[in-house]
Amino acid sequence: MKPHAGDDAPARALLLTATPEDPDSNRSAPEPAYAISTRDLVKSYPGPDGTAVHAVRGLDLDVSQGETFAFLGPNGAGKSTTIAMLCALARPTAGRAVVAGTDVVARPDRVRRNVGMLFQHSALDPDLTAEQNLYIHTRLYGMGRRHARRRVGETLEAVALTDRRRSPVRTLSGGMRRRLEIARGLLHEPRILFLDEPTTGLDPHARAQVWDHLRTLRERHGTTLFVTTHYLEEAENCDRLAIIDAGRLVAQGTPFALRAAIGDDRVVLRTGDDTTARQVVHETAPPGTALTLDADGLCLRVPDGSAWIPRLCAALEAHGIPVRAASATPPTLDDVFFHHTGRSITTARPPQPETGKDA
Numbered sequence: 001m002k003p004h005a006g007d008d009a010p011a012r013a014l015l016l017t018a019t020p021e022d023p024d025s026n027r028s029a030p031e032p033a034y035a036i037s038t039r040d041l042v043k044s045y046p047g048p049d050g051t052a053v054h055a056v057r058g059l060d061l062d063v064s065q066g067e068t069f070a071f072l073g074p075n076g077a078g079k080s081t082t083i084a085m086l087c088a089l090a091r092p093t094a095g096r097a098v099v100a101g102t103d104v105v106a107r108p109d110r111v112r113r114n115v116g117m118l119f120q121h122s123a124l125d126p127d128l129t130a131e132q133n134l135y136i137h138t139r140l141y142g143m144g145r146r147h148a149r150r151r152v153g154e155t156l157e158a159v160a161l162t163d164r165r166r167s168p169v170r171t172l173s174g175g176m177r178r179r180l181e182i183a184r185g186l187l188h189e190p191r192i193l194f195l196d197e198p199t200t201g202l203d204p205h206a207r208a209q210v211w212d213h214l215r216t217l218r219e220r221h222g223t224t225l226f227v228t229t230h231y232l233e234e235a236e237n238c239d240r241l242a243i244i245d246a247g248r249l250v251a252q253g254t255p256f257a258l259r260a261a262i263g264d265d266r267v268v269l270r271t272g273d274d275t276t277a278r279q280v281v282h283e284t285a286p287p288g289t290a291l292t293l294d295a296d297g298l299c300l301r302v303p304d305g306s307a308w309i310p311r312l313c314a315a316l317e318a319h320g321i322p323v324r325a326a327s328a329t330p331p332t333l334d335d336v337f338f339h340h341t342g343r344s345i346t347t348a349r350p351p352q353p354e355t356g357k358d359a
Ligand SMILES: Nc1ncnc2c1ncn2[C@@H]1O[C@H](COP(=O)(O)OP(=O)(O)OP(=O)(O)O)[C@@H](O)[C@H]1O
Pocket: 001, 002, 005, 007, 045, 046, 053, 054, 055, 073, 074, 075, 076, 077, 078, 079, 080, 081, 082
């Protein structure tokens, strides 16, 4: 995803309105039941020839306080548009969204005070130091000098960059820059942090570090994290996830529940004659079982796959077909994604990780 071409509020204006000293702040208000709640949320854009592009079509979403929530979907599914509405950067066409207890249409300024955003593309100034980049943002948030100094120190420490505070950003690794962006998103102590593909392009070590810091943030401060990612293992570690496709929510739940709902295990057999084996397996497996033959071998989906392997092997060997390998694996999140969208999440993954070292 790219930074949203917000149709309602440029990012800088957004920051300038997000003054934490606003006396109308709702920080002392009772905690709302959900960090994020939407009902029938719609966003349409004017399309070519007077048509409309329906980017989000009636979204019902509930994200609990302190939850780490993954928001998945193929390219163009409506993820950025949804985040833009939830951060009060784009006005919904219809429906309702309440973020940190505040309606995004009625009080967009208050919503912006309560959320932090990390966009995929860096907006850091490479020639300024880490702490100078943060100080600029404290000014945009209208913080007093003493408050700013405290928050810059605290947020740098939260992402383990205190010892690099005087380093120009261009000398930091990709992982460090991403952590600095997280620090920037935290300066005004938001209740909810929206992270748009926070680890895309990072090597596995740097990705793990970013997630360590996010987990600590959530444990220490109860910050709600709303994350888009193309990495299944990251979605797997979230409390819950939602999948959006063509503007509609197609699945929502814990990773475990979503995998369980798919049900069947994937059994793969490699035999001496896969074409003949297909017929034998067809006759042996439960009626209606879908069978495919691909580079992995002969694949089928059955409940309790490991119990089926000996039966299938016996049937094949009885027909003189040697079995070279057999495996049964429970459904993965990619299976869930494929089931609901007809695509594999890995094919939608953006390009090559950065290869630099991260400290
Ligand atoms: N400002 C706009 N004007 C017109 N159409 C838009 C605008 N912004 C988004 N769209 C369209 O809305 C749909 C959803 O786009 P969106 O960027 O929200 O998807 P996404 O899931 O974030 O995709 P990606 O992962 O590729 O960034 C797409 O068809 C897109 O072309």
